[in-house]
Amino acid sequence: MTDEANPAESDPENTVAAKPITAVARRVLGVLIEKAKTTPDGYPLSLAGIITGCNQKSNRDPKMDVDEGDALRALDELREAGAVREIQGSGRVTKYRHAAYEWFDIDSPGSAIMTELLLRGPQTLGEIRTRANRMHPFVxxxxxxxxxxxxxxxGLVEAITPPGRGQTFAHCLYTPTERLHLAAKVEKLAASDPTSASAAKETTAPGSAANEGRIDKIQSRLDEVTARLEALEKKLADWES
Structure with missing residues (x-):
């Protein structure tokens, strides 16, 4: 069963509005949504599978070293917020599934974008489209x-740089302290070189049909490698559970 099969599993009256959550909780939630979309046969996830997904090297920024205690605390936070549910898996292994559709009040395209922002942080429109395509096709x-x-x-996403080529977007689930750090980082970058923020992002934002086609080919190859990595990670998680 995929995450697409139960977008309204909970009572709408019990839906909790999305709110800021910690960095590890965001990573866990992003992993659950991602795996539901990309490896549905291995979803819902066990604790071991969640930890593996949080610490994988591909499609993650920043890299993390989440341990069992970190993951359990994050899951408790997400359950309390109404973003994750605990279920009994086969062999009495406890497993977890997200409730992102209800929590965010979004559909599949929106969840693909939110997932990439949760897993990789602020991105340009071109980066979002290229990366989120592995979960939902954006024409x-x-x-x-x-x-x-x-x-x-x-109120789930905001632009953190001015309009124009290379404009960068971020999710709104950062804690207040993180938001201050993010704002200071953007301001410092703009002050040191007003063109640097756009210039750094333009290398991945398609500026023409030719560039877009080249990026799509590169992304296709990356997706193949990512799929192989995720298959190996799933086998490891199944073995550990």
Whole structure:
């Protein structure tokens, strides 16, 4: 069963509005949504599978070294918030599934974008589209922008740099302290070189049809490698559980 099969599993009256959560909790939630979409046969996830997903080297920024205690605390935080549910898996192994559709009040395209922002942090529109395509196909940047605008309207995403090429977007689940650090980082970058933020991002944001095609080919190869890594990680998680 995939995450797409039960977008309204809970009573709408019990839905809890999304709120800021800690960095490890965001990583755990991102992993649960990602694995539901990319490796549905291995979903829901065991604790071992969640830890493996949090610490994997691909599609993650920053890299983390989450241990069992970190993961359990994050899961407790997410359960209390209403973003994750605990279920009994086969062989009496406790497993976990996300409730992101209800918690965020979004659909599959929105969840793909939120997942990438949770797993990789702030990104440009081009980066979001290229990376989120592995979970939901976005036909072009216009479609991606429309979905990002929808998430902004819901208070889930915000632009952290000025409009224009290389504009960067972030989710709104950072804690207050993290938001201050993020704002200071962006301000420092802009002060040191007003063009640096855009220049650094333009290398991945498609500026033409030719560039977009080249990026898509590169992403396709990366997706193949990622799929192989995720398959190996799933086998490891199954073995550990």
């Amino acid at each position: 072009d940047l216009t479609a991606t922008q429309a979905e990002v605008d929808s998430l902004i309207a819901k």
